[in-house]
Every structure is written in structure tokens, then in C-alpha cells.
Amino acid sequence: MEKTQARGLIRPSHQLPQKRSGLVKLLLAAICAGAIVARLQTGSWFLFGVSSTRTTADEGTHGVAVDWDTFWDTLPTRPKLEYTPCFDQTPLGGPFQCARLELPMDYWNGTTDATFSLAILRSPAVVPVTDPRYGGVILLNPGGPGGSGVGFLRRGGDAIRKTVDVKDHKHYDLLSFDPRGVGETTPAVDCIKNPTLDHAWQLRVMEEGIFEASDAAIGRLWAMSIARSQSCSLPLPDGEPDIRKYVTTASVARDMLEIVERHGEWRETEARRLLGCVTNVPSTLLYKPEEEKIQYWGFSYGTYLGNTFAAMFPDRVGRLIVDGVVDAYDYKKSLWSDNLLDTEKDLQGLYYHCARAGYPACALANQTSVTTAKGVEDRVLNITYSLYHNPLPVISPSPEVITYSDVKNLIFAAQNKAGISTIPLRNQTEGSAAMSIDATMAIACSDGDDQSWVNRTTFEKYAKEQARVSPSVGSMWSAIRYVVMDRSLRHSTPTYSALTRSAPSSLELAGD
Numbered sequence: 183m184e185k186t187q188a189r190g191l192i193r194p195s196h197q198l199p200q201k202r203s204g205l206v207k208l209l210l211a212a213i214c215a216g217a218i219v220a221r222l223q224t225g226s227w228f229l230f231g232v233s234s235t236r237t238t239a240d241e242g243t244h245g246v247a248v249d250w251d252t253f254w255d256t257l258p259t260r261p262k263l264e265y266t267p268c269f270d271q272t273p274l275g276g277p278f279q280c281a282r283l284e285l286p287m288d289y290w291n292g293t294t295d296a297t298f299s300l301a302i303l304r305s306p307a308v309v310p311v312t313d314p315r316y317g318g319v320i321l322l323n324p325g326g327p328g329g330s331g332v333g334f335l336r337r338g339g340d341a342i343r344k345t346v347d348v349k350d351h352k353h354y355d356l357l358s359f360d361p362r363g364v365g366e367t368t369p370a371v372d373c374i375k376n377p378t379l380d381h382a383w384q385l386r387v388m389e390e391g392i393f394e395a396s397d398a399a400i401g402r403l404w405a406m407s408i409a410r411s412q413s414c415s416l417p418l419p420d421g422e423p424d425i426r427k428y429v430t431t432a433s434v435a436r437d438m439l440e441i442v443e444r445h446g447e448w449r450e451t452e453a454r455r456l457l458g459c460v461t462n463v464p465s466t467l468l469y470k471p472e473e474e475k476i477q478y479w480g481f482s483y484g485t486y487l488g489n490t491f492a493a494m495f496p497d498r499v500g501r502l503i504v505d506g507v508v509d510a511y512d513y514k515k516s517l518w519s520d521n522l523l524d525t526e527k528d529l530q531g532l533y534y535h536c537a538r539a540g541y542p543a544c545a546l547a548n549q550t551s552v553t554t555a556k557g558v559e560d561r562v563l564n565i566t567y568s569l570y571h572n573p574l575p576v577i578s579p580s581p582e583v584i585t586y587s588d589v590k591n592l593i594f595a596a597q598n599k600a601g602i603s604t605i606p607l608r609n610q611t612e613g614s615a616a617m618s619i620d621a622t623m624a625i626a627c628s629d630g631d632d633q634s635w636v637n638r639t640t641f642e643k644y645a646k647e648q649a650r651v652s653p654s655v656g657s658m659w660s661a662i663r664y665v666v667m668d669r670s671l672r673h674s675t676p677t678y679s680a681l682t683r684s685a686p687s688s689l690e691l692a693g694d
């Protein structure tokens with residue numbers, strides 16, 4: 183944990199080798215400051231980061247320092263939504279509300295009576311439910327699979343609210359949750375229980391770098407992937423209900439239906455509390471069992487989740503936004519093959535606009551003469567490749583080295599930033615991890631076709647193809663295949679293809 187906390191302590195004045203030009207210094211300082219943060223956070227989307235950053239203290243509502251994990255650990259699990267004020271919110275709202283909801287692991291097959299505890303975070307609407315401007319609740323999923331909804335809402339709640347709320351017209355409750363197996367939802371799919379050992383493991387993976395970082399890297403990464411995934415598939419001690427068997431997206435969609443129902447129930451209770459009178463609750467606020475409708479906004483994998491919900495419960499769709507749509511076929515087949523088709527275009531766009539803006543608006547532009555997009559690209563490649571054999575030492579109380587892999591990961595992280603582009607990089611003191619890598623593995627394996635046929639040769643072929651399609655991020659992307667292949671974690675709950683029925687065609691932005 184030491185290492186994570188100390189990141190970002192960059193001192194441009196004396197950390198950089200003296201030979202670099204002032205501009206390059208500036209650029210590297212900017213890149214490095216970001217790189218350090220990014221590789222531990224956004225960069226952890228797939229393989230390269232630290233999945234459990236369990237460091238931090240927060241100001242709780244009572245002015246007491248509360249640890250994020252400890253808080254969730256002590257929050258009681260209930261069959262209804264019973265909220266507790268929790269982490270303080272930002273300018274656009276009051277404190278967040280937290281709840282833990284008890285839900286069955288297996289809705290369908292009766293293989294177990296066990297339940298699990300779903301962690302829910304709500305950013306309350308700025309008006310009470312009894313106000314005519316109250317627009318109901320919007321459920322959010324940040325993507326993944328394995329992305330933390332509570333972490334996402336906590337970091338990005340303001341940006342979402344700015345988008346969906348219409349002043350004096352509609353104001354929404356925003357709600358997100360850590361899907362089964364993920365983050366603060368318990369039991370979590372957590373293959374290395376000891377957080378220190380887990381952290382050490384992930385640092386080891388991260389320090390290996392990306393595949394082309396050395397000729398030995400791919401072999402080591404491959405072996406580590408097998409070690410982790412197969413250890414992760416070992417059976418639990420006798421009788422312990424095994425959440426790994428119940429994490430298909432169909433189950434998560436069913437959980438969302440339950441949240442929608444429980445929200446309806448909560449809304450009526452809340453209205454009665456506010457109105458203080460049982461006869462007088464407007465019919466729009468009454469709970470309508472089995473008729474409540476979802477309002478939903480899902481990003482990336484969250485579009486697969488939203489479409490699955492719509493396919494399973496078409497009559498329960500109120501409004502649904504699918505944003506950054508996943509190719510459901512490719513995901514179901516566990517191919518992960520068409521995600522990068524436009525990535526390079528994106529990057530070319532960045533180079534183009536950098537050249538257009540010029541220096542100093544774009545630090546990568548040529549300071550002394552006209553810049554072209556090609557010039558910017560060359561410069562980025564030059565800087566990146568110069569680190570391949572000459573990593574950059576960072577002098578600070580916690581020494582650091584910036585490598586070729588770090589910068590490549592940074593570019594990947596920046597490109598992979600799903601959803602709201604205004605979400606700032608999370609500080610290490612801000613709570614939960616963005617992504618649970620073991621949960622990613624369990625969910626993607628449960629949803630997708632069996633991958634046990636993928637051997638190292640096939641994998642290398644895949645990785646090379648991804649690097650060909652997208653030279654800038656292909657190597658990082660292909661690491662996703664490590665975590666979804668060769669697993670014995672198979673579903674015993676149904677999967678439900680979002681392909682089997684078409685999703686509702688009208689996707690309306692909530693609020694208008």
C-alpha cells in the first residue's frame with residue numbers, strides 16, 4: 183500500500199535527466215504524473231493494475247474518519263432498501279446514502295438457498311420524492327465486467343447529475359451497485375484473500391510490463407495467468423456457497439429488477455414519511471409490485487447488461503441508455519476481437535487536434551515551428567520508444583521508475599476511459615478500486631463460450647493481431663484474454679443472450 187500512496191510525488195525540478203529539452207521535460211512530467219496515477223487506477227482495467235487499493239480514510243457524516251471497506255463491512259444487510267447516510271458528496275448534492283440488500287444467489291435452479299449482500303450507493307435527488315419534479319431513480323453500470331458501480335457513482339456522480347438533471351424540471355435519484363462478485367458486494371470473487379499478497383502479486387504482474395516489453399515477458403505473464411486462474415478455480419471449503427457459480431449477467435439483470443422493485447417500495451414509504459399521512463399519497467408514488475419500470479444508463483459492458491435486462495424483462499423497461507455499445511456476439515463468444523477497430527482513428531484525431539491547437543495549448547506541439555499531426559505522432563512514438571531502453575528515474579521520497587510499459591499503459595488508460603470524460607483521475611485517498619479483476623474473470627467466463635482450447639500459440643497469435651489492428655494499445659488490450667480463458671469457473675445459472683430478442687429501439691436521454 184505504501185507504493186500506491188506515495189505515487190504522484192513528482193518533482194520536475196530535479197527528477198529529470200539534464201540532457202532533455204525543456205519541452206520534453208514538461209511533457210514527461212505531465213505524462214509521468216498521469217502515468218503513475220493511471221496505471222494504478224484506470225490502468226487496472228484489465229491486468230496491469232492493483233485491484234484492491236485498500237488504503238484509505240474518509241470523512242464520514244459524523245466527522246469521523248471512516249475507512250471505505252470498514253464502513254461497508256459494518257453496514258447491515260436487509261431485505262428492503264434501508265439507507266444510511268454515508269460518504270459526503272460533492273457540490274451538487276447532499277451526502278450519499280448507502281444500503282446493503284439481501285438477494286438470492288440462485289433465482290432459478292434452487293441449487294442453493296444462500297443469499298448475498300449487494301452494496302448499493304444512492305446519490306439522492308435534490309428534491310424530495312413528493313416534489314413534482316422528482317424523476318425517479320436511474321440505475322447506473324460503469325462497465326467491466328467487474329467494474330465497481332459504487333466507486334463509479336461516488337467519483338462520477340456529479341458529472342452524471344449535470345447531464346441528467348434539468349433544473350426546475352426533473353431531478354433524479356442516481357443509484358449504482360457493485361454487481362454480484364464485485365467490490366463491496368459480499369461474498370466477493372476474491373482469489374487471493376490476503377490483500378497484501380494480492381497487492382504483491384499484482385505489482386509483480388505490472389512490473390513485468392506489456393508483452394513486447396522484453397522477450398521473456400509473454401512467457402512470465404502467461405505462466406502467472408495460469409497460476410492465478412487455476413488457483414482461483416479451486417473448490418471452496420465444504421458447504422460454503424460459491425458465488426463464482428452465480429455471476430452471469432442474466433443474474434445481475436435479475437438483481438436490477440429486484441432493485442427497481444425495492445426502490446418502488448422505498449419510494450412509497452418515503453412519501454408516507456414526508457407527508458405524514460397515510461391517505462394522501464399520490465398514486466404516482468405508490469409502490470406497484472411487479473410493474474415498476476427501470477431507468478438505466480450503462481456504459482461499455484453495461485450496455486450488454488442493459489440489453490440483457492431488456493431482453494429478459496421487456497415490459498419492465500422505462501427508459502434505457504446504452505452508451506458505448508458492446509458487440510454482444512463477440513462478447514458471448516469470448517472473442518474480444520473487435521473492440522479496437524477504431525482505436526487508431528481516435529488517436530489520429532488527438533494528434534490532429536493537438537497540431538491544430540499548437541503550442542502551448544497542446545504540450546506535444548512543436549514549440550518553434552508549425553506542427554503537423556504526423557509530427558505529433560512521431561514525437562509521442564519517440565518519447566515512448568526512448569523509454570524502452572532508458573526508463574526514467576523519478577527522484578522522490580518514494581523512488582519510482584517510468585518505463586515504456588507505463589507510458590503505453592497510460593495511453594491505453596486514456597483511450598479506455600469509458601463514459602464520462604470529465605471524471606477526474608481518482609486520488610488514492612478516494613476509496614474503492616475501479617475494477618475487480620477476479621470478478622471480471624468469473625463473469626466473463628460465465629457469460630462467454632469456453633476458452634480452454636486457447637493455448638499459448640493461439641494466444642500469441644491473438645495478441646499479435648490486436649497489436650496489428652491497434653499498434654498503440656493492442657498489447658494491453660489482449661491481456662483481457664488472459665483473464666477470460668482457460669477457466670473451470672462455469673455457470674450454473676442461466677446465461678441469457680442479449681441477442682435473442684432485440685432491445686427496445688428508442689433510447690431516450692433521461693431528463694428531456
Ligand SMILES: *[C@@H]1O[C@H](CO)[C@@H](O)[C@H](O)[C@H]1NC(C)=O
Nearest residue numbers: 547548549550551552557561
Ligand atoms: C520543430 O520543428 C522544427 C522545424 O521543422 C524541427 O527542426 C524540430 O525538430 C521540431 N521539433 C520537434 C520537437 O518536433
Ligand SMILES: *[C@@H]1O[C@H](CO)[C@@H](O)[C@H](O)[C@H]1NC(C)=O
Nearest residue numbers: 557558559560561562563564
Ligand atoms: C524522433 O527520433 C528520430 C531519431 O532519433 C529523430 O531523427 C527525429 O527527429 C525525432 N522526431 C521528433 C519529432 O522528435
Ligand SMILES: *[C@@H]1O[C@H](CO)[C@@H](O)[C@H](O)[C@H]1NC(C)=O
Nearest residue numbers: 190605606607608609610612
Ligand atoms: C488529488 O490530490 C491532489 C493533491 O492532494 C489535489 O491537488 C487534487 O485536486 C486531487 N484530485 C482530486 C480529483 O480530488
Ligand SMILES: *[C@@H]1O[C@H](CO)[C@@H](O)[C@H](O)[C@H]1NC(C)=O
Nearest residue numbers: 634635636637638639640641
Ligand atoms: C494450440 O491450439 C491450436 C488450435 O487449437 C492447435 O492447432 C495447436 O496444435 C495447439 N498448439 C499446441 C502447442 O498445443
Ligand SMILES: *[C@@H]1O[C@H](CO)[C@@H](O)[C@H](O)[C@H]1NC(C)=O
Nearest residue numbers: 290291293673674675676677
Ligand atoms: C440451471 O438452469 C439453467 C436454465 O434452466 C440450465 O441451463 C442449467 O443447466 C441449470 N443448472 C443446474 C446446475 O442445474
